[in-house]
Amino acid sequence: MKTIIAPSILSADFAHLAEELKKVTDAGAEYIHIDVMDGSFVPEITIGAPVVKSLRKTSQAVFDVHLMVEHPETQIKSFADAGADIITFHVEAAKHPHRIIQQIHELGCKAGVALNPGTSLSMVEELVEDSDMILIMTVNPGYAGQKFIDSMLGKIHMLYHMIEEMETECDIQVDGGINAETSVLVREAGANILVAGSAIFGAADVAQAIKDIRGKEIHHHHHHHED
C-alpha cells in the first residue's frame, strides 16, 4: 500500500501559508492537513473556512480538513464550499455521525471520522463501511509537538483487521507525534495516511523529512478466509 504524507499546517508559519504549502508539496507531500480548532472541542482556535478558500487559489494539493469542533454538522458546507477535498469530524462531537457522512458526500467531498485516543473503535464500527477514512488520533488533539501514544498501535491494527474483515475500502490516517521512528510502527500496524506537523515543518530539509517519514513500502500479509 502506498503511503500518503499529509503535512499539518498547524506547524507552518501562519504569516506565509501559501509559501509553506508550496514548500511541502514541492517536496513530495500529497495532502495538506488543515487543523481547524474552535476553542471549545479543544482549547485553541486556529483557522476557518475563509483561510481555506484563499489557500485553495494557491494550491492543487488535496486539502484534508480536520475539524476539531463542536457541532461539526454546522461547518461542513462552509469548508466544502471553500475547497476542502476531505472533511474529517470527530465522532465525540457528533450526535448523528452517519448523517454527517452523508452530508459530506452530498457536497462532493470524501468523509473522514476521527477518534480521540480515549475513544473506542466500537464508536466507528457501523461507520467504517460508509466512510472514506478513519483518523486514529495518536495524541490528544489540540496541539502540535506532543509525544506519540504507543498504546494506539493496537487500535490501528484492530481497525486494519476490521476493514479487511468487512471486505471494504477505507483509509487509515494517523495524526500526532509522527516522525521517522513512529512512522514505521504505524505503517506496520496498517496506517496508510500519515499526518506530521513539527517533524516536517520543523525540519531543516523538508524533502528529506518527508522521505524519512514515508519510509520503505510495507507489504501486509492479507488473510484469506476460505471456508
Ligand code: DX5
Ligand atoms: C493535533 C493536530 C495535529 C498536529 C500534529 O491536535 O490535529 O494535526 O498538528 O502535529 P505533530 O505532528 O507535531 O504532532
Ligand code: ZN
Ligand atoms: Zn490534525
